[in-house]
Amino acid sequence: MPPAKTILLIEDEPAIALGLTDAFGFEGYRVLHAARGRDGVALAQREKPDLVVLDLMLPDTNGFEVCTQLRLWSKSVPILMLSARSQDSDKIRGLDAGADDYITKPFSVGELVARVRAAFRRAERGAEAPRELVLGKARLHLAGHTLEVDGRDEALSTHEVELLKLLFEREGETVSRDEILDRVWGVQAINSRAVDNFIVKLRKKIEPLPDRPQHILTVYGVGYKLVR
Ligand code: CA
Numbered sequence: 001m002p003p004a005k006t007i008l009l010i011e012d013e014p015a016i017a018l019g020l021t022d023a024f025g026f027e028g029y030r031v032l033h034a035a036r037g038r039d040g041v042a043l044a045q046r047e048k049p050d051l052v053v054l055d056l057m058l059p060d061t062n063g064f065e066v067c068t069q070l071r072l073w074s075k076s077v078p079i080l081m082l083s084a085r086s087q088d089s090d091k092i093r094g095l096d097a098g099a100d101d102y103i104t105k106p107f108s109v110g111e112l113v114a115r116v117r118a119a120f121r122r123a124e125r126g127a128e129a130p131r132e133l134v135l136g137k138a139r140l141h142l143a144g145h146t147l148e149v150d151g152r153d154e155a156l157s158t159h160e161v162e163l164l165k166l167l168f169e170r171e172g173e174t175v176s177r178d179e180i181l182d183r184v185w186g187v188q189a190i191n192s193r194a195v196d197n198f199i200v201k202l203r204k205k206i207e208p209l210p211d212r213p214q215h216i217l218t219v220y221g222v223g224y225k226l227v228r
Contacts, residue, residue, distance in 0.1 A: 005120065006030045008049035010040035010066060011082065012059050016105075020053065023109045024116070037061035041069045049077065051119060053112070056083035056094070064097045071098040075145035076158060078119035082107070092194050098157055101186045118186055122162070133168050135215050135228055138206045140164060147205055154205050159184050163202065167216065167226035176223040199224060 007024050011017045012035045021031045032047055034040035037058040044052065052070060056063035063081055070079060081099040083090060091102045100122075101115055133140045139148040145161055147154045156164075162184045167175060177192040199218075203210040217225045 004028055004030045005050040006032060006047065007116065008032045008034070008040060008044055008047065008052045010034045010037060010052065010058065010063075011055040012036065012057075013055070016055075016082075019109060020112070023113055027113055027116075029116075035059070037063070037066040037069075040066055041073070044070055044077075045073050048074075051078045051080070051116060051123075053080045053082060053116070054099070056081055056085065056090070064093060067094065067097040067099050071157075075155070076123070078123050078158075080112070080115060080119060082112075088191055088194070092197070095159060095185065095194070096157075100158055115186065122186070133164065135164075135168075135206060135226070137208065138215075149206070156205070159198065160202055160205075163198070164226075167224065171226050171228070174219040174222050174225045178223075180223060 007029045009017060009020055009024070009031055011020065011033070017033055017035065021033060024031045032043055032049060034043050037060050040052075040054070054063050054066055054070075058066065063083070067079055067081065070077065078101075079099045080101045080103060081094045082103055082105060083094070084105045086104040094102045100119055103112060103115060132142065137149055140156070141148065142161055142165065145156045145158070147156050163180060166180065166183050177195045180195050181192065199216060200210075203213050203216055207213045207215060215227060217227060219225050
């Protein structure tokens with residue numbers, strides 16, 4: 001049997017922390033718990049968990065900040081953000097900070113466990129994918145989450161890497177916004193405008209002329225298409 005996967009839970013509410021620790025334990029995961037953001041970051045660096053469940057509202061710092069810190073330690077560890085807020089702007093900010101998924105409280109424990117499983121599946125799919133892709137002058141190093149353009153390196157977020165992998169898989173075909181949301185962010189939809197904003201940022205990293213894209217093309221009313 002493979003060793004149990006470790007989940008780091010960063011959550012200050014004792015009842016939720018206890019409930020989730022039980023539920024994850026029941027599913028066979030090993031659980032580490034921190035009630036404060038800074039302790040969570042330290043624990044992540046020391047124990048290298050396989051996935052992080054991160055509450056947005058913490059006593060010492062907020063989850064966005066913790067997420068950014070965690071991304072300095074690992075570009076690829078799946079991070080699921082928990083929040084009492086359901087504003088789209090918070091979701092977008094959380095995803096921009098490097099979270100892979102965003103779940104609004106109150107949530108069902110069953111749903112969260114399902115999301116955790118889905119995040120692990122996505123991470124495993126990622127591990128099997130090719131390591132390097134070339135797009136015009138840009139060379140993507142998928143494992144390192146970096147992009148090399150004209151000799152300089154740019155960091156890529158987990159979502160940027162997932163999106164590029166999806167577009168490459170379907171090179172020359174139109175991929176709809178809904179499919180992008182489903183594959184890159186998981187089942188829970190943020191709105192499709194977030195996809196458009198995301199593409200704009202990604203083009204700035206990849207396209208020689210971001211306003212006149214040659215590689216990541218808009219298919220109006222539908223989605224996007226990658227051409228080399
Ligand atoms: Ca909290």
